[in-house]
Amino acid sequence: MPKRPVVGITLDSEEAGGYSKLPWYALRQNYCEAVSAAGGLPLALPHEPDLAESYLDGLDALVVTGGNFDVDPALFGAAERHETVRTKDRRTAFELAMTRGALARDMPVLGICGGQQLLNVVLGGTLIQHIPDSVPEALAHEQPNPRNEPGHMISIVTRTLLHRICNLPELAVNSAHHQAAESVGPGVVVNATAPDGVIEGIEHPGYRFCLGVEWHPEFHINAGDRRIFAAFVTAAANPRSASAG
Numbered sequence: 001m002p003k004r005p006v007v008g009i010t011l012d013s014e015e016a017g018g019y020s021k022l023p024w025y026a027l028r029q030n031y032c033e034a035v036s037a038a039g040g041l042p043l044a045l046p047h048e049p050d051l052a053e054s055y056l057d058g059l060d061a062l063v064v065t066g067g068n069f070d071v072d073p074a075l076f077g078a079a080e081r082h083e084t085v086r087t088k089d090r091r092t093a094f095e096l097a098m099t100r101g102a103l104a105r106d107m108p109v110l111g112i113c114g115g116q117q118l119l120n121v122v123l124g125g126t127l128i129q130h131i132p133d134s135v136p137e138a139l140a141h142e143q144p145n146p147r148n149e150p151g152h153m154i155s156i157v158t159r160t161l162l163h164r165i166c167n168l169p170e171l172a173v174n175s176a177h178h179q180a181a182e183s184v185g186p187g188v189v190v191n192a193t194a195p196d197g198v199i200e201g202i203e204h205p206g207y208r209f210c211l212g213v214e215w216h217p218e219f220h221i222n223a224g225d226r227r228i229f230a231a232f233v234t235a236a237a238n239p240r241s242a243s244a245g
Helices: 029-037 049-057 089-104 114-122 161-166 225-237
Strands: 006-010 012-014 024-026 041-045 061-064 109-112 152-156 170-173 189-193 199-203 210-213
Touching: 006 029, 006 089, 006 225, 012 089, 029 041, 029 225, 049 089, 061 089, 061 114, 061 225, 089 109, 089 114, 109 114, 109 225, 114 199, 114 210, 152 161, 152 199, 161 189, 161 199, 161 210, 161 225, 210 225
Parallel strands: 006 041, 006 061, 061 109, 109 210
Antiparallel strands: 012 024, 152 170, 152 189, 189 199, 199 210
């Protein structure tokens, strides 16, 4: 049996309360299940910024997950901080180190929701700090219905990595975010948008596989979700080949 590529998955963290009387890590099972179903070996990553390079030595690919937090606006040069912004500084420091290190090694990176936002910042972009205050007639990007159901449509840009992977012009996606990419950095391509103009996907063709999506494909609610994880794990398993034709 071929060796499964090892896919690191970043954890969320919570303060004491709820599950534990002490601080604890959190990760929805379907992140791991989606990686496993695509042929990868999922490995959860505790927040140890000083150990980022050691973690990367043992990985073939990186998933940067979403969570109940925001990227510190100071990291993308914002002069003000919206009142809704909630940061988790140790998590962000770890994910910055992991993402920068993975890209430096040309390791496949998949950013999901908050992970896409962090990836956009790493690549030189900025973020909308609160969509309802910044986007006229914005959709409900924090959808009221369950996350395992679609919340709105997105349009996929042709001739992008995302389009080659999904082979579809649009997808019905779930939505659980109040921030989004605002501007993108040099070389970054916007590959998907919502009907209200909010950026739903980014990629950087200068890397072997560098993809961010604002929705949660680990729920497998549309035809493209499984294809995203399949292409990502294929890239991890085949370091000298492209992930999608």
